[in-house]
Amino acid sequence: MPPLGALGRFFPLSWAPHLCVLDDPGGASNLKSSGLCSGLFSLSQVNLCNTSSLLLQSLLEALSELKTFRLTSSHVSSEGLAHLTSGLSHCHHLEGLDLSNNQFGEEDAEVLMGVLEGMCQLKRLDLSHLPLSSSALAMLTQRLSHMTLLQSLRLSHNQIRNIGAQHLAAVLPGLPELRKIDLSGNGIGPDGGVRLAESLALCKHLEELMLGYNVLGNITALELAQRLPQHLRVLHLPSSGLSQEGALILSQALDGCPYVEEINLAENSLAREVPHFHQGLPLLKQIDLVSCEIDNHAAKPLAASLALCPALEEILLSWNLLGDEAAAELAQVLPQMSRLKRMDLEKNQITACGAWLLVEGLARGSGIQVIR
Template sequence: MEKESEQEKPEGGSSRKSPFSLFMNQLQGKKSSEKEGKSQSSLVSRLFKGSKPNPPKTDLKKEASELETTDSQPDNEMETEAGIKTQTETSSKTPTTSETDLGSNTAKIEQFLQKMGKKPNSRSIDLNNCGLTSTDIAELVALLPLLPDLEELDVSWNDLIGGALRPIMLQIHHISKLKILRLNNCRLTTDDVLALGEALKTTPDLEELNLSWNSNVGGNLRQIMQGMQEGSKVQILKFMDCDLTAEDAASIGQVLPLMQNLEVFDLSINRNIGCSLASIMQGLKNTPNLKVLKLHTCGLTRDSIQIVGAAFGYLPELRKLDLSGNKEAGGGFKDAAAHLAHLKQLQALDLHQCSLSEEDIASLTQVIPLLSSLQELDLSANKNVGGSSENLLSRLRFLPELATLVMHGCALGKDAFTALAEASMYLPALKILDLSWNKYVGGNLNLLLETLKLSAALQVLRLRSCSLVTEDMALLASVIQTGYLSKLQQLDLSYNDNISDEGWATFCQNVPFLKELTLLDISLRPANFRECGPWFGHLLNSLTKLPMLSELGIRRWRIPVPQEEDLEYFNRNHKRSIHFDYGGFQ
């Protein structure tokens, strides 16, 4: 996102000057204040490593004329050189007042950033989650005029500075090269928001604006959007959880035609705009470069989904579409799904928790095979997927690039799970498979046997609360032992309380074959507590053979005191850093 500035200031800072340069300055009658200004700029540049010097331009005709003049007067030249030598020696010993002041200012900048645990950078100030106070903001305000080349300013997740940001907004004109401004969760006040709207008029190069998790943005967005000018360079615009109103939605729609460079647009968790999307979608028709559209939990209804779908034909570059968390959208995909076919470049589709109806699923069944670029698909928490989705899931075989498939809580039945298992064998790029909260998987994991063998790229396998039984663990252990899951990094087997001690023992004896495993979770359900069996000794022995493991979830297992002590001292004895999540077992 960051681009190097097209023109940067020449490096200077030394008071020693060439005789010829000083002679020219004397002939031209230049003021010493101009030199001090250049010296100040160069010293700021030297403090940081963000800029490269460019040589100053020379007036060749004027220089040639002055050379002719000096050649005709050798006696004067000798006198001038003597004077220059004395002046140079004196200036090399005594720094100017401006240089002394600037040295103090640059020291203040460096000291402030070091106090925040940051390294000096002339183009980026990242104070995200630094616990800033209003006093810190006042100090930052005083330093901003000394950073004219600043391109990124991030003071997000500092919720104590709300109401103190207006002075920063008033200083924005000093950093007209600003490209990235992030003010997430700063508790912006109405006064802050109004000042921001005015400040944006002085940032013609702004490429990213993120005001997420600031509730006072809602109802005041019109003032902010007025700062967007014709030919806006903004590429990323995020207003997550800002309590946006229907009036805010209208304001966005009016300004979007000015933002033809927009690539990422996120309005998630604004529940009151679902019935006011017509203006926004009309505006998005003028953003042909849009690549990411997120409308998660925006109160979309059946009618809203149809309005969104009608805009897809104008978004040929869309890569990621998130319509999840809109529980009232069920039934709207019956007609809108057909418009998905326009999104030839779509790589990620998130429809989890959308209350998909049987008609929606039937429509998606026709469209899914046409999305050949799809890499991520999330259909989770849609109960009808499990009851009537055998045709839909069988079509997944036409998505050769699919790397992430998330279907937790889909109430998969026999036909649907069988169709999924058969289709998954044709997904060579699969890296993440999440089938959690589907009870039918338990006792039927053998249906996925060929998938587990053929998915050489699989890195994440989540089978949480799948009612797994001892036979499933024996099957999984056999697959692991033969090396088919050698790339696995995360394995979630939690909330499967029906597995016997023998099943856990078989698994724990074979888990060391997963050399790249970083996370393993075998926790029990919140309401269940259970004594560890002899298998726990096998697990402890396996820890020494899992070099990458950093997280072990064993919540609600009652661990014998000696073995609990072994866990406590494991990291120290083996110089490892494993987080043992076993709280709540008492």
């Protein structure tokens, strides 16, 4: 096995603060004494060619107790991927694996799926921004069925489409510890969205749900509203093909949820059906309604709903159709928002008169730090 310094000459490595640095001349060559066996191994923006990948393989083979491995935003050759998967197969105690944003061919992605076999202790898996083919995804779902400890699954921007969503929906109920899932930007339509909503309802511990930049439509919103996870904290559905009907259904389902901290419905055609709350959300910290075609007609119910969310820190309403009437309504409730730190109203139709009303409202009690 090569000394640590040899590997550091081929590509830069970043480590957790308590671990040795590879390009440090005094760095330990003894892996066990370095503390690396129980820590984090992170690579980013490297060219994993044949020589460097052989060194990496050799190092990983000695790290059987490694907990977290990250290789991101890198170019990986076919041979390099083979060396990587061989090395990772010796890391039997991995809890975190991040291979996002790497460049390799679709056929190589199938090779990558092979390394997941036997990784039954994984708690965090990130395969975002990869060229996952339908066959690679089928292999992935087979591997996922054995990862019963998995808590976080990120597969965004892979274009898995409806068929991929249906494959995933079949295995998600078998992940009892799942708390976070990100399937944003995958070309999923209403059929796949409905199947996912049905499946995710069985994930009893789910806290963060990110399905934005898919064409889910109102039918998926209806299915989600009927099956919202009990402990939901984060719901991201930007640019999801929702209209006024979908927004109304979701807001009714979310109203009164005790744990929700973030809601993102940006870039949907909500118009007058902005979230209407009657009970409020006691822990809501951020709401994103950017570019939702919201106009003055929605201002009063919007302001009333925001007033029922005492923990709000960030309100994003830029690129809408709000004017001075909306500014006046918001100004009335701003003094109640003692935790508000940021309000974004950029690119609306508010004049100097409306801006002055907002300033007066803020002066009466808000601790806001940024307003646009």
